[in-house]
Structure formats: structure tokens, C-alpha cells
Amino acid sequence: MLARCASAALRGVEALPVTVEVDIGPGLPGLQMVGLGDAAVQESRERVRAALRNSGLRPPLTRVVVSLAPADLRKEGPAFDLPIALGLLMASGQLPPPRLEGIWSAAELGLDGRLRPVRGVLALASAARRHGARALIVARGNAAEAALVEGLKVWGAASLGEVLALLEDPASVIPPQTAAVADPPCRGPDLAEVRGQDHGRRALEIAAAGDHHLLLVGPPGSGKTMLAQRLPGLLPPLGRREALERTLLHSVAGLLPEGAGLLAGRPFRSPHHGCSAVALIGGGVLPRPGELSLAHHGVLFLDELTEFRREVLDQLRQPLEQGEVWICRARQRCRFPCRITLVAATNPCPCGWFGDPDHACLCGESARRRYWRRLSGPLLDRIDLQVVMRRPAPADLADGYRTARPQEGSAAVAERVRTARERMRRRNPDGLGNAQMAGLHLQETLRLESTALALWERALGVRRLSPRGGQRVLRVARTIADLAGREQVQTGDIAEALTYRSFDLLEAMAAGSQPAGVSAAAADGRGRAGSLPEEGGAELPRGDCRRHG
Numbered sequence: 382m383l384a385r386c387a388s389a390a391l392r393g394v395e396a397l398p399v400t401v402e403v404d405i406g407p408g409l410p411g412l413q414m415v416g417l418g419d420a421a422v423q424e425s426r427e428r429v430r431a432a433l434r435n436s437g438l439r440p441p442l443t444r445v446v447v448s449l450a451p452a453d454l455r456k457e458g459p460a461f462d463l464p465i466a467l468g469l470l471m472a473s474g475q476l477p478p479p480r481l482e483g484i485w486s487a488a489e490l491g492l493d494g495r496l497r498p499v500r501g502v503l504a505l506a507s508a509a510r511r512h513g514a515r516a517l518i519v520a521r522g523n524a525a526e527a528a529l530v531e532g533l534k535v536w537g538a539a540s541l542g543e544v545l546a547l548l549e550d551p552a553s554v555i556p557p558q559t560a561a562v563a564d565p566p567c568r569g570p571d572l573a574e575v576r577g578q579d580h581g582r583r584a585l586e587i588a589a590a591g592d593h594h595l596l597l598v599g600p601p602g603s604g605k606t607m608l609a610q611r612l613p614g615l616l617p618p619l620g621r622r623e624a625l626e627r628t629l630l631h632s633v634a635g636l637l638p639e640g641a642g643l644l645a646g647r648p649f650r651s652p653h654h655g656c657s658a659v660a661l662i663g664g665g666v667l668p669r670p671g672e673l674s675l676a677h678h679g680v681l682f683l684d685e686l687t688e689f690r691r692e693v694l695d696q697l698r699q700p701l702e703q704g705e706v707w708i709c710r711a712r713q714r715c716r717f718p719c720r721i722t723l724v725a726a727t728n729p730c731p732c733g734w735f736g737d738p739d740h741a742c743l744c745g746e747s748a749r750r751r752y753w754r755r756l757s758g759p760l761l762d763r764i765d766l767q768v769v770m771r772r773p774a775p776a777d778l779a780d781g782y783r784t785a786r787p788q789e790g791s792a793a794v795a796e797r798v799r800t801a802r803e804r805m806r807r808r809n810p811d812g813l814g815n816a817q818m819a820g821l822h823l824q825e826t827l828r829l830e831s832t833a834l835a836l837w838e839r840a841l842g843v844r845r846l847s848p849r850g851g852q853r854v855l856r857v858a859r860t861i862a863d864l865a866g867r868e869q870v871q872t873g874d875i876a877e878a879l880t881y882r883s884f885d886l887l888e889a890m891a892a893g894s895q896p897a898g899v900s901a902a903a904a905d906g907r908g909r910a911g912s913l914p915e916e917g918g919a920e921l922p923r924g925d926c927r928r929h930g
């Protein structure tokens with residue numbers, strides 16, 4: 382006898398419908414599985430057989446063929462255990478087929494008949510709702526996740542026996558709790574703990590207000606990691622759609638904790654510099670999201686940037702601009718979103734002490750040049766804000782213990798960021814940040830004062846900014862004006878934006894030439910051998926760069 386059961390297979394962040402067909406016919410006992418299943422799917426037959434036996438049911442004693450259709454779609458993992466078991470029960474006359482009409486199912490079976498959670502259930506539930514399923518049966522640990530999809534009935538069960546009981550008496554189903562939030566939004570560590578570092582703190586605020594990527598260069602202990610960790614706390618809480626997208630990516634990656642519902646907090650991912658391209662970008666035979674997509678709508682922190690392999694970093698370039706990663710395989714092509722703010726941190730030289738007034742740098746000139754060359758290049762060109770940091774002064778650190786001199790905290794900065802982002806959202810279509818503005822839209826929304834334009838034009842020549850680098854200055858200036866509550870971008874905004882291009886100078890130095898900004902800095906004593914150019918070229922007017930906090 383032939384039976385059919387509905388389920389789904391993951392492809393990227395979507396799930397596609399799969400029909401599990403079970404045929405029991407005459408012949409020697411045995412179960413053959415067809416339809417492009419991986420090893421876990423093939424092993425399903427042993428788990429299903431034992432689960433049926435240990436649940437007091439009868440495994441078929443003749444020849445069984447299980448087909449997962451469509452046959453050209455790759456299937457992975459143990460999620461087909463439950464639909465295969467239900468198909469066997471129908472085909473062997475132990476479960477009346479009308480009971481399962483229009484019901485989808487997905488769960489792994491334990492040998493004792495217990496249901497175990499599987500990855501990607503949120504995607505499965507969306508597909509089930511889209512295709513008009515009457516209900517979706519999942520393991521109890523997946524029920525809160527599946528229930529995030531509105532308009533779909535979810536049946537959570539602990540065992541195969543319980544599934545059969547629910548099918549017999551659907552009125553006994555208890556709807557799962559939908560309100561479970563696995564990861565409530567909270568600010569995390571507070572910006573008030575970071576003493577001094579006005580330039581770095583301001584850059585962090587601008588990054589949060591306009592979705593700009595940020596590079597922090599400074600010796601060990603200057604507070605680079607501290608600053609990066611405080612960026613999620615400056616961003617507004619995730620909206621429901623954003624939180625669902627984040628939850629979906631974690632679910633597909635198999636990283637959603639059992640019983641979890643919505644992941645509502647901003648992600649902060651900090652992969653180790655030894656990680657592979659697949660771990661960072663995503664991929665694999667059956668593609669899964671990488672760190673980049675797990676940081677979707679949040680912060681990806683690459684500490685010790687120069688230690689990452691060049692070919693790994695190179696693969697970041699396109700996703701950073703497009704906000705999505707495409708993984709292409711012979712049989713499939715899938716997309717993982719990755720709208721992130723990148724924060725990269727690195728030491729100024731191999732020993733870490735170049736430019737530090739209290740330590741001698743042990744690296745030679747050529748070692749430093751080689752190091753800077755590793756930092757420079759197309760990835761750097763995509764980072765809007767580049768900040769050179771010093772270790773905090775003893776007085777700044779001591780102020781942390783003087784109650785009379787509190788440092789501005791995350792809540793106050795987040796409030797300014799919220800207002801600036803509202804202004805940005807009203808102006809930019811598709812919810813894009815200032816950092817992604819381009820072409821005519823950038824020209825129209827910039828509202829540049831004529832003196833500001835003249836300063837920018839001059840800076841392009843003096844600082845030898847690439848066209849992309851020049852455009853980044855404009856976008857940052859737009860965000861600075863937004864933070865000040867102005868529609869017009871003024872000279873001071875351009876001047877401040879230029880102070881976040883420190884690395885353009887280093888890049889020129891790495892290439893062996895000295896742009897005008899460096900010699901001018903040398904003339905005023907800031908560019909002596911052993912120091913890093915800070916806050917841009919000295920001969921450019923600084924404008925009225927306000928410092929908050």
C-alpha cells in the first residue's frame with residue numbers, strides 16, 4: 382500500500398516542500414531510501430524501525446521503499462524521521478490517512494520513540510503556512526520557534542506515541558507558548574565605563590547612527606575591544622521583522638537553543654582570527670550561514686584584523702557592500718542576508734607599541750611597512766571610520782573613580798542615535814543606512830553647503846582619497862549632520878568626517894610616499910618618527926568638530 386506525508390527541506394534560509402512517499406510491497410524485509418538524502422537521512426531507517434518497535438507499534442515485515450520527492454532537491458539531516466515513521470504507519474494500516482491530511486511534520490526520532498528538535502524549523506513553519514498546511518507537528522523543543530509564524534497551528538509533541546494521540550484527538554492539542562523570548566534586548570556593557578577616548582567614542586556614535594563600518598587602530602590595552610562591545614547597546618532595539626530574520630538565520634545554522642522563541646537582542650559576533658572562510662562567510666556542501674550572517678542586524682567584530690588570512694578577508698568585500706552573501710553550488714544557489722556593522726581592531730605594528738609614548742617600538746621600518754600593507758587595500762577602502770587610539774591617560778582612568786566626573790553612558794548616546802536614525806529613515810528608501818547611500822540619491826540628500834563642497838574637493842587632492850574613500854567622507858558627514866539635527870551638511874561636518882580617514886595617510890606611507898598631511902604633521906611635531914598620524918592631516922581646517930560626552 383502507498384502512503385504520502387508532507388514535510389520540507391532547507392535551502393538556504395527557505396524551506397521547500399518535500400513529499401515523503403512510502404510504499405509497502407511484497408518481497409524480503411528491507412527498507413530502501415531514494416531521493417538525494419545525505420547520510421543522516423539514510424540512517425533514518427534504523428532510527429524509525431527502533432522507534433516504532435519501542436513505541437509498541439509494528440515495523441513492516443516486507444519490502445519498503447521510501448521516496449523523498451522532488452528527487453533532485455538535496456535533503457539533509459534527521460528531520461524526515463517523523464514523516465517517514467508516520468508514512469510507514471499509514472502504509473501498514475496502523476494510522477488512518479485522513480487524520481494526517483494537510484498536516485506537515487518534521488522531527489528526529491530517538492530509538493525509544495522520543496521526538497528531538499531539528500534545525501530550520503522556523504523556515505519550515507513559514508513554508509507550511511505559505512502552502513496552506515492545516516498544522517505542523519514538531520518536537521516540543523521546536524514548538525515555540527514554529528509558533529513564531531502567525532496563522533499556523535503548531536502541535537508540539539514529546540514522543541511518537543503522543544503524536545498518534547494528538548492525531549486521534551486534535552482537540553487535546555495545547556497551543557505552544559509564543560511569547561518566549563530567548564534573548565531579550567538589553568544594552569550590555571555601558572559606554573560610561575570607557576574613560577577618555579573622545580575620538581573613539583564619537584566614532585562609535587557615528588557608526589551607530591549611520592551604519593558605518595569602523596576600524597580601531599591602537600596599542601594593546603587602549604580599549605579597542607571595550608569600545609566594540611558597546612556598539613550593540615547604542616543601536617535601537619530590533620523590530621519584529623528584524624528579530625524574525627535574525628532568529629531564522631540562527632535556526633538554519635542550528636544555533637537556536639532548544640525551546641527558544643524570538644532572538645530579540647542585537648547580535649555581537651566576534652569570530653577568532655583563525656576561522657575559515659566558510660565559518661566567516663557561510664557555505665559547506667549544504668550551505669549554512671557563517672559569522673557574517675549570524676551578525677545580521679548587529680555587529681561583526683574582527684579583533685586582530687591583520688591576523689585573519691587575506692583570502693578570508695577578501696571574501697568579505699562584496700557582502701559588506703551588498704548586505705547579503707550568495708553561496709553557489711552545482712545544484713543550488715542560496716542567499717544569506719548580512720546587514721551588519723563591521724568593527725575591526727588591530728595593533729599599529731607587529732609589536733603593538735608603535736606611537737606609544739611609554740614603549741619603544743621594536744619593529745623595523747620595513748616590518749611596519751609590510752604590516753600596514755596587510756592592512757591596506759580594498760577592504761580598508763570600504764571602512765568609513767578609521768580611528769587611531771592611544772592608551773588612556775592615567776588621569777582619564779582615575780576620573781572613573783571620581784564621582785564628580787561621570788562619563789556619558791550608553792543610554793544618552795543611544796537616544797541621540799535614535800533621533801538621528803529616524804531622520805535617516807525618513808530620507809532613505811528601503812531602510813538603508815547613510816553608509817549605503819549611493820549615486821543620485823546621495824547627491825540629492827547630501828545638501829552640501831558650497832564652502833563644505835570646496836573643502837571636500839581640496840581634501841580629495843591633498844589627502845589623495847580614492848573616489849570611494851571620498852564618497853565615504855560625504856556619507857559620514859551626512860550622519861554627523863543628522864546627529865546635529867541638521868538637513869544641511871556644513872564645512873565642520875566634512876572637516877570632522879576627514880578626521881576619521883587616518884588610515885589613508887598610513888596607506889600612503891605603506892606605499893612609500895608621504896602625502897602633504899604627513900609632512901605638515903611632522904612640522905608641528907605630531908608626525909615625528911614613531912608616531913601615528915592622528916585625526917587626519919594637520920593642514921586641513923578642523924571646523925567645529927563637536928565632541929559629545
Ligand SMILES: Nc1ncnc2c1ncn2[C@@H]1O[C@H](COP(=O)(O)OP(=O)(O)O)[C@@H](O)[C@H]1O
Nearest residue numbers: 574575576578600601602603604605606607773
Ligand atoms: N579607555 C578606557 N577606559 C577604562 N578602562 C580601559 C580603557 N582602555 C582600556 N581599559 C582597561 O583595559 C582593559 C583592556 O582593554 P581592551 O579593550 O581589551 O584593550 P584592547 O582591545 O585595545 O587591547 C579593559 O578591560 C579595561 O579594564
Ligand SMILES: [Mg+2]
Nearest residue numbers: 605606684726
Ligand atoms: Mg582587544
